[in-house]
Amino acid sequence: MSDAVAVHGAVEPAETPLTPESWGKLGMWLFLAGDAMSFGGLIVAYGALRYHSKSWPVPAEVLGINLTALMTFLLIVSSVTMVLGLAALQDDDKPRFKKFMGLTILGGAIFLGLQAYEWTHLIGHTLPHYKLAFSTDLFATTFFVLTGFHGMHVTGGVIYNACVLAAVNRGRYQAKHVEIAGLYWHFVDLVWILIFTFVYLL
Amino acid sequence: MSSNAHSHPNYIKIFVILSVLTAVEIAVTFLGLPRSVLVALLVGLAVWKAALVALHFMHLKLEKRTLTLIAIVPFVLCVFLSLMLLPDIYPR
Numbered sequence: 001m002s003d004a005v006a007v008h009g010a011v012e013p014a015e016t017p018l019t020p021e022s023w024g025k026l027g028m029w030l031f032l033a034g035d036a037m038s039f040g041g042l043i044v045a046y047g048a049l050r051y052h053s054k055s056w057p058v059p060a061e062v063l064g065i066n067l068t069a070l071m072t073f074l075l076i077v078s079s080v081t082m083v084l085g086l087a088a089l090q091d092d093d094k095p096r097f098k099k100f101m102g103l104t105i106l107g108g109a110i111f112l113g114l115q116a117y118e119w120t121h122l123i124g125h126t127l128p129h130y131k132l133a134f135s136t137d138l139f140a141t142t143f144f145v146l147t148g149f150h151g152m153h154v155t156g157g158v159i160y161n162a163c164v165l166a167a168v169n170r171g172r173y174q175a176k177h178v179e180i181a182g183l184y185w186h187f188v189d190l191v192w193i194l195i196f197t198f199v200y201l202l
Numbered sequence: 203m204s205s206n207a208h209s210h211p212n213y214i215k216i217f218v219i220l221s222v223l224t225a226v227e228i229a230v231t232f233l234g235l236p237r238s239v240l241v242a243l244l245v246g247l248a249v250w251k252a253a254l255v256a257l258h259f260m261h262l263k264l265e266k267r268t269l270t271l272i273a274i275v276p277f278v279l280c281v282f283l284s285l286m287l288l289p290d291i292y293p294r
Contacts, residue, residue, distance in 0.1 A: 029272045036273075040280035048287045060231065069228055073221065080217040083259050087210040179261075186259040190252045197248035201231055202241060 028180045032187045046142045072196045078107030079189040089175040101165045108158040153188045216258045
């Protein structure tokens, strides 16, 4: 016993058994836990308001599912390209990492473009047709707040990923930084999975 | 293979499962199931997909338990928040 203590006596003070090997990773997880509670609060509020409403449009009829299903698939694909990019960088295959990170950024950008198209169509055509509008009706208000809050996260993620790609290119960032950026990006994907179910499918 | 090559999880397998689950989600909305069954099914599928992303893409399965505990806290609090709102959702 005393031998074991002596052997491990020179452990760095930062490396306690409870902490992960990366403080950056721990920091990102703590941020995401807080962010999850922002989304959680919005989704629970949405549920309470919807359940309390006398009438609520059928989301699939007003919003349509086809485009959103494509957007959901797109975010899942961009999550996969992100982990494949990380795996490539962990294997020191920088060209392969650049390819997959580029695809991840492209996927996020296309998602935002589709969401902009969806919003334009909803505001210009669909919502007036159903006599719904942002700020006068809970269905439209909760929809725009939830998808808008998520869309801002995607926007931030695309910018974040582009910065990480540039920093890896210049040799300033390594695989561990990409993994932390990946945590944020997968979280955005994870939240969309829940929003897709609660806002569009249910 | 470089000397520090990692063994990577099978990401493509997770991708295929996520895609299939998404297709199942959309399919069940057309089945005309009773509302309560549909809600339970869709919420279950969504939580399943979210768990797959967290465990495999965010590597929670391979991390120390501390990170899993951090990740679980907001979900517990959101369930608690839902329960606190129940008296308002079911008046009288």
